[in-house]
Amino acid sequence: MTRPFRTAAVLGAGTIGLSWTALFAAYGLTVRVSDPREDLAEAVADALKQYTPHLAARGLDVTGLADRVHLAADVPEAVRDADVVQENGPERVEFKKDLFATVARLAPAHALLLSSSSAIPSTAFTSDLAAGDAARVLIGHPFNPPHLVPLVEVVPGERTGEDAVRAAVDFYTSVGRTPVVEREEIPGFVGNRLQNALSREAAYLVERGVVTPEDLDKVMTNSLGLRWATVGPFLGAHLGGGPGGYRHLVEHIGRSMRQTVPGPGTPSQTEDQQERLIEAVEKAYGSSTYSELTETRDRRQLAVLAALDSADKEEN
Incomplete structure (x- = not known):
């Protein structure tokens, strides 16, 4: 590694911060947690x-x-002896500036200074920070919950130093995550942009009455979600083109798809339509508590990770 990481400060103990805390501690780090919450x-x-x-x-x-x-x-007290700081505070620019x-x-x-910011x-x-301080600040955006979902989007700012980028990649790798460096601060970063594009189309299809929320989730988990968990969109498309690969898909199948499938729909932004969509989702999943749903999610996520681990070991 570019440097040792022994002590981590976790600032903000919401869902993301608590998950980071457990993960860092499981990898042997001393973790100091700070949050004004009374509990x-x-x-x-x-x-x-x-x-x-x-x-x-x-x-x-x-x-x-x-x-x-x-x-x-x-x-x-939390950051006093920290080798790395992971901030998980509110998505407000002024709050993060002050912090x-x-x-x-x-x-x-x-100390490497990281933010879990999902959009900012x-x-x-960092505009008001001295150059040396701004150079060690960058985004380390996880997906929920970060102790299970491996991806961390490493997004340097305009003033972030390359040594901090390398250190962030080393740090997240050392705690079992999969860091991906993104070289433009595009709004929403990469993961959330992909997620939001799919979410918009999902809301549109439910709003049109094409499918119910629970059946749309079945479509995803029994097709695209299953495929993308193993190969991702581009490799999946490359394989979908047969022996001719991605080129064949784009030049032949892709052409016919563009002719028969219109672009993504845009869900209504009216309050009435939004309320109907919310009620449809609540009807589908409201009979279970948040704890019950997250337990099911995490159990299935662990099963997917275990299966992928097993497959990787067989390949090697």
């Missing part, structure tokens, strides 16, 4: 209890996991 101790304890079986199922040694997690009274000004002043000069690029909140 911080209970939230951390509950998260570690919930996530420990997940991490154990991934082959990690979770012995003494809670002993590596410490509650910090405030941000200064990173504090973090840059109080964290060690070598780091350039938007």
Whole structure:
């Protein structure tokens, strides 16, 4: 690695922050968590209890996991000895500006400063920082929950140094994630842009009455989701073109698809239509609690990861 990572500060203990906390601790880091929420101790304890079986199922040694997690009274205490800081605060530019000004002043000069921001690029909140501080700030955007979903979008800002980019890739790799460096601060980054494009079409199809929310989810999980979990859109398309590959698909099948399938639909933005869509989703899944649904999601996610691990081992 470009540098050692022994101590991590997690700022913000919502769903993402708590998941990061468990993951970092499972990889042997000392973790200091800061959040103004009054139930911080209970939230951390509950998260570690919930996530420990997940991490154990991934082959990690979770012995003494809670002993590596410490509650910090405030941000200064959390970042004081940190090698890496993972911020998970509100998606507000001014909040992040103030927070990173504090973090840059109080964290060690070598500390890597990362934000889990899902839409705001780091350039938007580092303009007032000194050049040396701005150089170590960048986005490390995970997908929920980050202790299970491997992708981390590493997005440098206009003032981020290349050494910080390399360090971020090394850090996330060291905690079992799959970092992907994105070289433009495009709004929403890559993952959310893809997700939002599909979500818009899904909402459009349900709104048109073509399919119900639960049946649309069945379409995804029994076709595209299954395929993309193993090969992704481009490799899937390359294979879909047969021996001629992606070129054959674009020149022949792609042409016929463009002629028969119109572009993506745009769901209505009226309040009435949105309310009907919300009610349809609630009707489909409202009989189960949030905890029940997330437990099912995480169990299935673990099963997919285990199956992929097994397949990779067989190939090697």
